[in-house]
Amino acid sequence: MEMNEEKRRGQGASDSEVLARTKAVLGPMGVMIHTHSQHGDDTLVAHAEDVLKVMEFLRDDKSLKFDMMMDLTVVDYLGAEEVHPYLKPMNARFEVVYHLYSVEKNHRIRVKVPLPEDSPYVDSVTGIWVGADWFEREAWDLYGVMFRGHPNLKRILLYEDFVGHPLRKDYGKMKRQPLIGPVN
Amino acid sequence: MKEENREKGYDFHEASRTETMTINMGPSHPATHGTVKFFLTLDGETIEDIDVEIGYLHRAFEKECEAQKWNGVFPYTDRLDYTASVLNNVGYAMAAEKLIGIEVPERCQYLRTMISEMARMSGHYTNVGAGALELGALTAFIYFIEARELLWDLIESVCGARLTHNYVRIGGLTNDLPDGFRENVKRVFAKNRKLWDDFDIMLTKNRIFLDRMRDTGGISQKDAIAWGFTGPCLRATGVPYDVRRAQPYLVYDRMNFDIPVGTTGDNFDRYLVRMEEIKQSMSIVEQCLAQMPEGPINVDDARWRMPSKDDSSTRMEPLIFHFKQVIEGPSIPVGEAYQAVEGANGELGYYLVSNGGGKPWKCRVRPPSFALTSALPLLVKGSLLADLIPTFDMINLIGGECDR
């Protein structure tokens, strides 16, 4: 059993090195709110305004080289703010979660950006990773998080005349949409 | 010459200007064997612009999971990549176990590895067979469908269903191997290897197939990484990234297999990589069967699994716990975890967030074909309409997985 324990801790390069590197550089810039390494996933929480700065650093830094954005999603913490300590003080409700991976260095990082309820805006990272285009459109479509600077931010999974953003916690599971007839 | 014409006011360019034709391809077009719609602007036969529209098979997977208990999510994960359902089950189960921090016993790890590789074979059979079908090689397609049928009968004898396997649970599996399974595997794999050779003879060296597949839908390594390519399409460009090798999980680090890697990243490389992976998966399944130890298939800790029927039908506490477990669902500790598994199309990631209740707070699937399809315009713009078909096949968009 213990061999697996160590294996899961040491996923890829020694992660403390990844977090240490990010803390060393980003710390003084006052960008980071919190970092943790739960279950072996290194996580970095950053302010919404500095997303582009953090992401460019993570991609261009020689020892990190996060050249692939694996996944981008949004978590709605309405009613579960106590899951993360830093959410309550910032009265943040949404949290945009980026999962990055470095093909060369074979290590991962999760960057989280808490967003308040009334102004869920964050800069789009399509400039850094082209693949983020559709992920951001899906985040807008299902959660209603706006990405400034996105080439064409429109719904991707749902039809254009869908009202509301279904994956928000206040969107009831049994909620019905108004029926839309054929256009012509 | 041009000046005189211009003085006379005659502009050849204007006279010979052709208009583009816009065509709707899909959502129920024979080539889009998932439900996806291409809005094509054609100049004659060359594709000037293509707008991919997905979402026709969106069944609100995440919203459904948030209303289900942790164990009730498994039938929904079956229906993501329905050509290789167990891979999704294994991915979700491992993400949940990572969130809890438990490790399943040895035999269960071997069983999960084996059934994942069988599901990967089924996924590749469907994809490569459909790729050959779209190019007209009907007999080759039927050979791979026959191989898949035999494989599905094997999976059915283990999981209980051919397509929606629903075989894995948090902390273990539903049942163990049926008896006579090893002989069946030997018989079926012998036949499948013969069918693999037939398919290979008919297509791999056939110049018509080569001309159609080669130098179409290519992508460079840099672009592939930028667009988030993973799986066979990324390995076709030469990047040897495979989650089983980069970050081994289950017992892949005890297996002895190769990762096929292409060179230029066009359709023919993707085809060859998938064909080679079928053979590698077969050898992994055989190695698993050989090294599989005896022992329990479920984790020993009673909190995370259904108590054994002996206890719950004889002693009081397990029965009460059984009722609590079924009605409220296992209460998984607060936290978040991301676990990546090598799916049939690429890295299949599960990001689970729990706030301590019996229901997942957030159950996000990282769909590999989502990123691949977003790059389709880059692969196809400027090429012929007929090249869109093999490119779209080799990207292997599975409607269920991409639209969730």
Next chain:
Amino acid sequence: METVIALIKNPMVIEFIVTMVKIGFIFGLTIGFFAPMLAWVERKQSAVMQDRVGANRAGVFGFTVIGLLHSLADAIKLIFKEDFIPRGAERGLHTLAPALAVIPALVVFAVIPFGGQYTLWGLDVNLVIADLDVGLLYVFAISSLATYGVVIAGWSSNNNWSLLGGLRASAQMFSYEVTMGLTVIGLIMYYQSLSLVDIVAKQENFWHWGIIWHFPAFVLFLACAVAENKRVPFDAPEAESELVAGYFTEYSGMKFVMFWTAEFIEMVSISGMCVALFLGGHHIPFLTQKFLLTALGDIFGPDWGGVVVMLIGVGVFITKLVILLVLQMTIRWTMPRFRYDQIMKLGWKMILPLSLCWIFLVGVGILTGVMPTP
């Protein structure tokens, strides 16, 4: 009663009756026998090749006759299917197109000899409907008419996909007629005649069969013929994966059947041409007509002997036909499809130059006497 007998004796009427019988035989052979049979062969052969059983359910009182009745069931079903003309389609042209596709395929048979010349009861019978001395030119002229049917079908169905299919089909058929013509010129120089009847007559000796000395031309001719008929691997016009079903997407019921039978009949006519040009028509490899007539003459008597030899000749012709059909069917099920521009490139840049070189070689061969002309 006497006028009727007088009428029959009159040579014009006999000639008319004999031609009608021949036309009836050809019609019966192609539409009556081969079209349904080929539909059955396509199902059964593809099934057996793909480890399955194929058609075996349609049956009368439990007799399924290994699936033969499926073609009958198809015909009946398609007769009663709704004959749908899409909105905004050109009604007139939409119904005209299938006819334009079927007629050329049928009419090509007029020139193909399916047997030899025999004198039965003082009546000399020549088993070809029209013994034209420009047979080959007639064949190419007629087969180029089929292109009209396809283009009109594509354009008139008011559907983007069928328009694309129609354009592709016309370009392909047009360019492969040119190459088909060129591949056959070598034979014409070899047999010094355009009439198919003469060509077949000259192939009585096995060593003068077209395939012996003109094997490359045979292969090229077959490739062009398959392309002309838009069968796999040249079926870009009706590539179901790309263009839904090409030019006959909007056709249903009997009009669809006409396109379908046009394809089968064209397959049969191509094989008939191949047999006549390259495989020695009704001749059996090492048995000359004279030997057959004398041998069977004394068994059955001169006239009946002639009839038996005629039947054997027609039988041999049909077996060679079937062999070529099965070959085309096997190609149909094993080959992937060319891309449209590759078909064009193959036609113009590969088969055309090859056939030109072959013509040159045949010319050199005949002049230097290396190639013995019959």
Next chain:
Amino acid sequence: MAINIKKVDRNVTMTFLERMYIPYMLHGMWVAVRHSAVNMLGFFEEILAGKSKRRVMTLFYPEEYPEIPPAYRGKPVLVRRDDGLEACVACGLCEAACPPSCISIIGGERDNGERFPVSYTLDGTRCIYCGFCEEVCPKEAIVMSDRFQGLCEYDRSKMIYDKESLLVPRRELQRRLDTIRNKYFSEERYR
């Protein structure tokens, strides 16, 4: 335990034979012809020596019945005990565990105090045959039989199964009950 990388042969420079279409097309056609020859032989052998010799993999479905593995999850049915009553005690666990929630039970008590389901409806139109009901049932009362025929009807209301249409005597389900007992009960395997 090496996981090494294997370069895939791209066959960039085609040999002359490959550049000429014909040779490898014939090789492909030979594969298809070989399959058809073997299958035709299989047909004749089948006439002579019976079904086992048939090479083709198709099963003549209505006439021949596919052999169903023990783990197969078919139509969920209620077990009728030997004394004619249903084994179910209306505890409602299957109702709670069913993902598409297609089971609805109204429980009641017999005069001898034994609980039983007054009405047990299973909505066949929503059931996804996932086998959760069988897994959670403490009394082995609901079981996934190996029936796969007659599951769909032309009229939805016929697919709402009530208690009577679900009950199946225990004898017919013995094979499945043994598999479950083997699956969940066996002490050493499950511990």
